[in-house]
Amino acid sequence: MEREADWTERQRDVLDAVLALLVQSGDAVTMTAVARRASCSKETLYKWFGDRDGLLTAAVQRQASRVHIANAEAGGLDASSLKMHLTDYAASWLRVISGPRSVALNRVAISHAGSERSRLGAIVLENGRFALGRRMKPMLEAGRAGGLLSFADAEAAFQTFFGLVARDVQIRLLLGDRIDMTEDRIARDAASAVDQFLALFGTASRVANHKDQPREG
Amino acid sequence: MEREADWTERQRDVLDAVLALLVQSGDAVTMTAVARRASCSKETLYKWFGDRDGLLTAAVQRQASRVHIANAEAGGLDASSLKMHLTDYAASWLRVISGPRSVALNRVAISHAGSERSRLGAIVLENGRFALGRRMKPMLEAGRAGGLLSFADAEAAFQTFFGLVARDVQIRLLLGDRIDMTEDRIARDAASAVDQFLALFGTASRVANHKDQPREG
DNA sequence: GCCGAACCGTAACGTACGGTACGGCAGGAT
DNA sequence: ATCCTGCCGTACCGTACGTTACGGTTCGGC
Structure with a gap:
């Protein structure tokens, strides 16, 4: 090798x-x-x-x-640019996991994950989910430092973001369910995931069409 | 056959x-x-x-x-019993997806999902994710009818619930990441997922302290 | 022009596994 | 006792595939 x-x-x-x-x-x-x-x-x-x-x-x-997840400098720290960057991350991730190459790769990595010999699963994980986490955490923490986000554990906050974005899409695609992830749907799903994430972890009280958001210091 | x-x-x-x-x-x-x-x-x-x-x-x-997900009658409709039932569903689902049998089954189904011949993926999906959705939707709609929940699309609300519960746990397990899903962690993850779900879709303005969740293993 | 290295195409080998055939044995029915 | 059915254990067959070997061709360096 x-x-x-x-x-x-x-x-x-x-x-x-x-x-x-x-x-x-x-x-x-x-x-x-x-x-x-x-x-x-x-x-x-x-x-x-x-x-x-x-x-x-x-x-x-x-x-x-080749998989290049949106990389945003933690430069602009106002609420709207934070939201924009989060949406970029979400859309980028949805595009990755719904692409046919990613589906095929995850399938082969998963099917080889049983035997101890193969490192495919670790590689996919490292360059996918963990790479995304590494890139997002600084941004989340910058948002917290800037008073825009509120959370105790950045890792946990990222996991929630991950869940809100991915939902059941990836597992359904892996299991062969036909889902047409059009660019339009990706944009809508990313936007609503970010809305929900901000409703849970945002400190500003604006928030979009979701009526009620939890506030608490 | x-x-x-x-x-x-x-x-x-x-x-x-x-x-x-x-x-x-x-x-x-x-x-x-x-x-x-x-x-x-x-x-x-x-x-x-x-x-x-x-x-x-x-x-x-x-x-x-053999996999039977917690089944709750839509009997009690007060806020606390709704929350309890949601927590049961969440914990039950986490228990299922983190069990070694489920991991092995999903692996083989996914590895066979590429060829058109095999129906394993459809079977797993039907008895897993879709069965959970079928059982949860009546409860969600009962909660809405009772004024405890607010959402436009029950399917979308369920998908959000699914994402908040599963997060990155299933994909990491499938890819061979060692995560020790103890009964304790299942309970904590389920509780915080339900807190977040109620923060997003609940109508009452109380909401507990959803601030942090456990970290990864 | 010659040499060696790198590489193509293909044939060959060994093996593992899905699928089949067959002999033997137990037990119930007649 | 005899037969039939259902099953076990095992040997067997065909094939597909990973891996190796080999002859022929291209190409850069001297």
Whole structure:
């Protein structure tokens, strides 16, 4: 197993072929199919990636390196820009988890999560849910420092945000339920999740169409 | 494939062996291993369940028939009993999704969700997430009729409840993250999820201290 | 022009597993 | 006692796939 994601152009093409097959055929991606699709020999696959697990791991890392979650500088700290940034995070995350590549990747990582040998689950988790948490926490804490948010534990607040955004969408998609996550629906879901999050953790008393919001120091 | 879950005692034992192997070995449950574990012949397996997919499907249905989510009559409609029932639902659901059988079942269903042939995903979804929704909606609507809750769409309200309860727990468990969902943590998570749900959809303005929840494991 | 390295295409090997066939045994019915 | 049914245990078959091996081709360096 080579180091990180410093693959050559050609190797990256091969990994993209793996991802394409993963989306198309699920876990039935065989070494022969990859070799044919990528127009390379199986010998090269083994030389480059060691074995099938190494190939899948590299493909997962390649996709993870491409998933770019909205990154907002904690610059503007007024209420409206905070809300905007939160909405960006929410929409970005919904776009990621509803994309066919993400669904396929999570499926293969989950199906390999049982055996101790495979690190696919940890990689997906690290570059997905935990990366999002790392990026959001500073913003949440800046919001708290600026008096816009109120919470005791940033991790817990983030988990609530996560739940409000993801709801049942990801598990339904993973289990094969057909959900059409249009860009329109993503925008609406993100907006309402942020409204609910601010209703729970915001300190300002404005709040949108949700009648009642808890206030308490 | 026989009809529903009218298996004999012996057949149910076989399905339990499948579930045990599923928990223990992930998707690596082979027909030979099932036969050995259940002390039956492969020929019998094929006669009873048709093929491997039929066996897995039957095992999933067997487990589904055992999972029973807290069922509350919409009798008492005062605020405290509504809250209690919601907490029961939340805790029950957390218990289900964090159980090793549920994790193993969801894993195999998800890993088979790619191919059009398998109905495992639909079965798990139908007996899990959708069953919970069906049981909760009448209670939510009774709460609204009684003036305790306020929402426009019961389905959307349920999805929010679902998100507040599940948060990132299920996806992390599915991806192999070690989380120790003790009965204590289940109770605390359920209580805080219900607090947040009532803060968003409740009509009474009291609301407890929802400020913090437990952190991750 | 020659050499070696890298790589392609394909054939071959070993194995694991789904599915089938068969012999044997227990027990109930006749 | 005999037969039939249902099942166990096991050997067996075909295939798919991971992995390896090998001949042929391209290409950069000398």
